[in-house]
Amino acid sequence: MALSHAILVSLLDRAHSGYDLAKRFDQTVGFFWPVSHQQIYQELHKLAAAGRVQAETVAQSERPNRIVYQLTDAGRKLIDQWLTEATEPPAFKEELLVKLFALDDDNRDALLAEISRRRQRHAERLARYEAIMAEHYPNPAALNARRRGRYLGLRMGILTERTTLAWCDEALALLDLPAAG
Amino acid sequence: MALSHAILVSLLDRAHSGYDLAKRFDQTVGFFWPVSHQQIYQELHKLAAAGRVQAETVAQSERPNRIVYQLTDAGRKLIDQWLTEATEPPAFKEELLVKLFALDDDNRDALLAEISRRRQRHAERLARYEAIMAEHYPNPAALNARRRGRYLGLRMGILTERTTLAWCDEALALLDLPAAG
DNA sequence: AGGCTCATGTAAACGGTTACATGATTAC
DNA sequence: GTAATCATGTAACCGTTTACATGAGCCT
The missing domain is CATH 1.10.287 (Helix Hairpins)
Structure with missing residues (x-):
């Protein structure tokens, strides 16, 4: 449920590529919501298909191209709505x-x-x-x-x-x- | 990984049916490892197939039969070995x-x-x-x-x-x- | 020569949740 | 009559992990 939200929240500041997000997650949101790079790429495809984010390919010389994603208005609305919903205390699997x-x-x-x-x-x-x-x-x-x-x-x-x-x-x-x- | 262990640990005291385990989990181990009854039934089948537990059907009049599981020696050994392995701090998904x-x-x-x-x-x-x-x-x-x-x-x-x-x-x-x- | 960083992905397997199914008995 | 308790299960789906794949450039 909340993997997509974690990604959308990360895109609030500015646009990021999947690779950027994976690295950023390790230090920030990923601390409370650990995510692997495979999940991020797959979720970005879904979010783009649903119109929550927009993809743009950035050509690079002598490096693989980057695919940079930015929030759409629909994506922003989704976050705002999600923020008003109640969260459960996390399951404590120790x-x-x-x-x-x-x-x-x-x-x-x-x-x-x-x-x-x-x-x-x-x-x-x-x-x-x-x-x-x-x-x-x-x-x-x-x-x-x-x-x-x-x-x-x-x-x-x-x-x-x-x-x-x-x-x-x-x-x-x-x-x-x-x-x- | 640890669902099977949680079940085996619950069987240490005495034999239980899947139904017993599901109820017991709600109050004890399930507090640190929440599990649904479907998972328990499926896992018990697997554990029985692997020889970690032994199933015995107990006929009841005017109630559905119970299938009671008890630890085998192999199951007990598995727990002992698991206890010596290192655990990771739980992922903190908040x-x-x-x-x-x-x-x-x-x-x-x-x-x-x-x-x-x-x-x-x-x-x-x-x-x-x-x-x-x-x-x-x-x-x-x-x-x-x-x-x-x-x-x-x-x-x-x-x-x-x-x-x-x-x-x-x-x-x-x-x-x-x-x-x- | 070997390993790390940049950058994206596919495929298979595993784990967990939700929905559905049955059927008798007991309590309100 | 309605719901809860006893007792077991199947099926579909979703989320997550693990393994595999590619390929250039840079550092030691």
Whole structure:
């Protein structure tokens, strides 16, 4: 449902090629909506067929041609309408918690190791996000509307990673205690 | 990948029918791994064909027969091996944050309304989880291993909802400020 | 010589959702 | 009479992932 919306939103600022979008997604929207380049190319074809975007081929010398897409009025209207609809909280598919349903005295060590690994992954992510925050968003109250939206995305990332880290620490401490019969 | 694992984990305690699993999932594992009854029935067929579970038909008078599945040794081994493998942090697909990438002065009110709605959903969830916690897990350090795993799942749910609520409050406050040009 | 970047795509497989189907019993 | 519960399933569709494909230029 929302892959097309994520692409349309990315085209708000200016026109992009599929290749541009794929790269841009890795750093921005794709953080909340991971997408592969195959999906982007296919979705762009559909959006063009539906008249939400318009394609224009840009010839390049000594490089493959680029196909640049820009929003149409219909595409813009679609976004505006979508913004008024309610979203569901995201499905929380956490494989690690499924594993913890199997926790017993025999597999405790394996799960401790797994949580430690994950703890480190989340610590790395948090450091990355905090660096971006310090560099690009030192004073959120002074941002214009568009940049406030992006700030809030990053902010959510930071809060989530901090929470997950805290949970990992709790989990490691709890599993280290001798278990009751 | 992990749907089959979620089912196998649910069969650890005792044998279940597809119908049982579907109901159980709604309250336990399905919280971290939402699954429909169709998926469960299909996956059980596959698991039975692969020898991970064994099916037994239980005749019932005046009710449809039940097909009860129990773990085989092969199924148990599969879980043990899976527990030692590393999991990735879950993909964080948050449609609301994609919407915030489109934030500008024209759609600010629509997004404020949307965040308020979401805030309420998360407050309701948090209340539900905290009630379960108070009733079933008053003293986590005294739990046996298996129940500790479940406790940690619920604990993660509570921390996540609290974080999301705090983020909603921040977002509402920030969007209420007059934006810079 | 080998691998990365630019730039676009097709095809097959897998996973998940939605709709449809049946049929008896129990509760309001 | 209407809806929910018990209990199992099929079929079509949609979204996503993985693998494969091409081909020039640039860097080490």
